[in-house]
Amino acid sequence: MLRTLEWTGSTLKLLDQTRLPNAVVDVELSTAIEVHDAIRRLVVRGAPAIGVSAAYGMLLGIRDARSLDELRVTLTETADLLGSARPTAVNLAWAIQRISLVAQTELRSAAATVRSVLERVEVECADMLRHDAEVCEAIGGHALPLLLAAGVRRGRDGRDNPIGILTHCNAGLLATCGIGTATAPIYLAHRRGIRLTVWADETRPLLQGARLTATELHQGGIDVRLICDDMAASVMSRGLVDAVIVGTDRVAANGDVANKIGTLGVAILARHFQIPFLVAAPTSSIDLACPSGRDIPIEQRAADEVTRFRSVPIAMDGIAVDNPAFDVTPYDLVTAIVTEHGVWTPPAE
Amino acid sequence: MLRTLEWTGSTLKLLDQTRLPNAVVDVELSTAIEVHDAIRRLVVRGAPAIGVSAAYGMLLGIRDARSLDELRVTLTETADLLGSARPTAVNLAWAIQRISLVAQTELRSAAATVRSVLERVEVECADMLRHDAEVCEAIGGHALPLLLAAGVRRGRDGRDNPIGILTHCNAGLLATCGIGTATAPIYLAHRRGIRLTVWADETRPLLQGARLTATELHQGGIDVRLICDDMAASVMSRGLVDAVIVGTDRVAANGDVANKIGTLGVAILARHFQIPFLVAAPTSSIDLACPSGRDIPIEQRAADEVTRFRSVPIAMDGIAVDNPAFDVTPYDLVTAIVTEHGVWTPPAE
Numbered sequence: 001m002l003r004t005l006e007w008t009g010s011t012l013k014l015l016d017q018t019r020l021p022n023a024v025v026d027v028e029l030s031t032a033i034e035v036h037d038a039i040r041r042l043v044v045r046g047a048p049a050i051g052v053s054a055a056y057g058m059l060l061g062i063r064d065a066r067s068l069d070e071l072r073v074t075l076t077e078t079a080d081l082l083g084s085a086r087p088t089a090v091n092l093a094w095a096i097q098r099i100s101l102v103a104q105t106e107l108r109s110a111a112a113t114v115r116s117v118l119e120r121v122e123v124e125c126a127d128m129l130r131h132d133a134e135v136c137e138a139i140g141g142h143a144l145p146l147l148l149a150a151g152v153r154r155g156r157d158g159r160d161n162p163i164g165i166l167t168h169c170n171a172g173l174l175a176t177c178g179i180g181t182a183t184a185p186i187y188l189a190h191r192r193g194i195r196l197t198v199w200a201d202e203t204r205p206l207l208q209g210a211r212l213t214a215t216e217l218h219q220g221g222i223d224v225r226l227i228c229d230d231m232a233a234s235v236m237s238r239g240l241v242d243a244v245i246v247g248t249d250r251v252a253a254n255g256d257v258a259n260k261i262g263t264l265g266v267a268i269l270a271r272h273f274q275i276p277f278l279v280a281a282p283t284s285s286i287d288l289a290c291p292s293g294r295d296i297p298i299e300q301r302a303a304d305e306v307t308r309f310r311s312v313p314i315a316m317d318g319i320a321v322d323n324p325a326f327d328v329t330p331y332d333l334v335t336a337i338v339t340e341h342g343v344w345t346p347p348a349e
Numbered sequence: 350m351l352r353t354l355e356w357t358g359s360t361l362k363l364l365d366q367t368r369l370p371n372a373v374v375d376v377e378l379s380t381a382i383e384v385h386d387a388i389r390r391l392v393v394r395g396a397p398a399i400g401v402s403a404a405y406g407m408l409l410g411i412r413d414a415r416s417l418d419e420l421r422v423t424l425t426e427t428a429d430l431l432g433s434a435r436p437t438a439v440n441l442a443w444a445i446q447r448i449s450l451v452a453q454t455e456l457r458s459a460a461a462t463v464r465s466v467l468e469r470v471e472v473e474c475a476d477m478l479r480h481d482a483e484v485c486e487a488i489g490g491h492a493l494p495l496l497l498a499a500g501v502r503r504g505r506d507g508r509d510n511p512i513g514i515l516t517h518c519n520a521g522l523l524a525t526c527g528i529g530t531a532t533a534p535i536y537l538a539h540r541r542g543i544r545l546t547v548w549a550d551e552t553r554p555l556l557q558g559a560r561l562t563a564t565e566l567h568q569g570g571i572d573v574r575l576i577c578d579d580m581a582a583s584v585m586s587r588g589l590v591d592a593v594i595v596g597t598d599r600v601a602a603n604g605d606v607a608n609k610i611g612t613l614g615v616a617i618l619a620r621h622f623q624i625p626f627l628v629a630a631p632t633s634s635i636d637l638a639c640p641s642g643r644d645i646p647i648e649q650r651a652a653d654e655v656t657r658f659r660s661v662p663i664a665m666d667g668i669a670v671d672n673p674a675f676d677v678t679p680y681d682l683v684t685a686i687v688t689e690h691g692v693w694t695p696p697a698e
Binding site for chain 1: 369370371517548550551552553554556559560563564567568572573574575576577578579580581582583584586610611613614617618620621655656658659661662663664665667668669670671672673676677
């Protein structure tokens with residue numbers, strides 16, 4: 001199985017996701033500047049993995065301080081540096097703030113030393129990493145029975161007959177410090193000897209399904225089949241999909257789900273073929289301040305993501321393009337939202 | 350507007366579709382071998398355009414005969430040569446047979462000369478070309494009122510408010526000798542000053558929508574927006590699509606429609622959003638010998654169409670792939686099938 005992120009005790013080891021799927025290569029980082037650069041270049045991506053990387057980046061940024069005064073200065077400098085790596089990543093800002101707070105709390109204690117602050121920060125980083133991995137495991141634990149139930153209802157027991165799962169984009173281990181969110185029940189099932197076949201949508205325009213999801217599942221020993229996005233209906237119509245599970249960027253208070261463009265279409269197909277549509281969502285992605293999907297702004301991205309593929313043009317110059325990064329799946333198409341605390345069927349309190 | 354194919358009086362001019370979308374270049378062919386090569390290399394594609402090209406290829410293959418005996422020999426040789434260009438293309442075999450029959454009928458007449466046979470064949474070629482263009486116009490004439498009605502029902506009149514049309518793959522002028530089949534009402538509307546916005550699915554894996562449909566509509570002065578296949582649901586959910594129109598490879602007797610992979614998904618989305626789903630089908634594509642979609646075999650194509658994007662690898666080596674070339678849309682998702690003779694709402698006689 002691939003590993004997104006590892007703290008070696010003195011360096012941060014990241015799987016270089018810019019090299020996927022062609023090469024599986026780690027980079028080892030020993031300064032905050034290197035972490036900033038890795039986050040900016042998308043060596044690491046996915047909210048949880050970015051957050052934990054930034055936390056360790058904070059540690060790397062302050063660990064050479066020779067006095068408490070120098071530590072105070074480098075703490076602020078490192079926070080500013082890392083925060084600028086991907087300004088819109090909420091998790092990044094949150095992780096930096098959390099580490100700053102922990103450090104400052106320790107700095108205010110009378111017995112504070114450089115060593116005590118560094119120790120406190122390192123413990124916090126490890127807690128964040130472990131917590132993220134635990135959230136993944138818990139989501140997997142709650143989601144797996146739903147996948148099994150969906151399979152059994154169609155006469156597939158996961159022994160002689162593999163259960164068919166379809167996913168879109170990458171809400172996988174490559175986005176987290178654990179076994180992913182949407183992929184969590186898949187890895188759990190595999191660990192328990194339950195046979196699955198996973199259909200991975202390639203997910204245009206940026207092909208996260210082809211580049212990331214298919215790669216990590218294949219490396220994890222799971223039977224994965226890559227398809228183009230427009231093949232999902234065909235696969236479903238042939239009875240090969242028992243359940244759909246996807247991740248989410250944001251869940252509104254009413255249960256509407258914002259996720260990678262294409263998710264809405266998959267949800268509608270699932271409804272048509274009476275296939276359960278599950279959303280794996282750590283509670284941190286549930287935004288109770290956002291009443292419904294209508295209140296979620298949808299970013300339009302650059303046209304050349306659509307008209308070019310890795311710099312090769314696939315459309316004539318001057319062709320107009322629509323390139324929304326996300327879509328919103330209304331709650332009534334969502335069978336269940338699975339968090340680390342359990343299963344929620346929207347709409348609800 | 351682009352022109353797929355033109356007979357100059359002595360040569361066959363084809364738009365080189367292998368050069369699209371990067372360059373708009375004609376090739377001029379003066380021998381049957383060149384026509385064979387052009388069909389094989391997909392310089393020309395689409396059943397009607399292939400058929401007419403092959404017919405002119407027959408003419409080019411026999412025109413240098415110096416005696417009736419030599420003409421008989423070259424007729425057979427040319428038929429064999431052209432028939433091998435794309436052995437599974439039904440229209441190709443049919444066109445070659447038709448020209449052979451016309452030539453042989455003339456050869457059996459007592460007054461036959463090389464000149465009289467060539468004249469008879471050239472007239473037949475021109476008839477085939479004209480007939481194909483007329484079929485396109487007739488389909489457009491029957492389909493346009495349906496598009497207008499769908500627009501008006503949503504408050505779009507095609508004057509101040511453009512009518513939104515979505516199409517998948519290319520059933521356009523580039524596949525025919527006229528204004529295409531699915532695109533026919535679009536060109537007709539444009540000719541009459543009716544404003545449309547056409548959403549073109551890129552159509553993975555081979556990107557006919559991006560490479561062909563977006564190109565030909567843009568060149569024809571039509572407001573076209575290219576989207577990835579997984580964006581269709583988003584565009585529909587925003588109320589931007591009033592009707593869907595696609596072509597077809599084969600319509601079964603009960604009205605089930607086989608077409609490019611992805612068509613079924615678009616039909617399901619259209620149903621979900623209560624958008625009419627129209628199929629443009631020359632009667633030659635209706636196969637009454639085929640009772641239903643279940644009887645249509647679905648070709649699986651090479652994995653590297655999915656794992657590579659114009660030769661750039663997008664998935665890790667060894668990833669399994671599903672790559673069906675077509676899917677079948679059941680008749681109950683089809684609002685209407687539009688032929689050159691009128692509108693058919695399946696199931697029917």
